[in-house]
Amino acid sequence: xxxxxxxxxxxxxxxxxxxxxxxxxxxxxxxxxxxxxxxxxxxxxxxxxxxxxxxxxxxxxxxxxxxxxxxxxxxxxxxxxxxxxxxxxxxxxxxxxxxxxxxxxxxxxxxxxxxxxxxx
Numbered sequence: 001x002x003x004x005x006x007x008x009x010x011x012x013x014x015x016x017x018x019x020x021x022x023x024x025x026x027x028x029x030x031x032x033x034x035x036x037x038x039x040x041x042x043x044x045x046x047x048x049x050x051x052x053x054x055x056x057x058x059x060x061x062x063x064x065x066x067x068x069x070x071x072x073x074x075x076x077x078x079x080x081x082x083x084x085x086x087x088x089x090x091x092x093x094x095x096x097x098x099x100x101x102x103x104x105x106x107x108x109x110x111x112x113x114x115x116x117x118x119x120x
Contacts, residue, residue, distance in 0.1 A: 052112030
């Protein structure tokens with residue numbers, strides 16, 4: 001469950017839903033399910049996750065490769081946005097409460113969202 005700490009409520013919408021649907025539609029059901037399963041497996045392992053750090057910089061031979069090649073037509077920038085939206089949907093569908101924010105590391109803004117588990 002994705003939770004807005006600032007608004008004290010559950011988030012149930014997908015931002016940029018039109019883009020999400022376009023990218024999602026370019027993947028087979030098996031490709032999409034593999035991505036979602038991998039994200040859930042990784043999220044199970046910890047209580048803090050930063051979206052831009054999860055997939056790593058080389059998606060070759062990973063479940064994330066179809067995002068780059070098929071969903072986003074080899075566009076690196078769009079692939080990152082697509083990945084972020086897929087992760088957003090995963091976080092919305094988790095049974096635990098997850099909040100998010102934008103943070104810095106060593107004074108430099110982190111590109112992706114950081115999700116962290118919270119108690120409501």
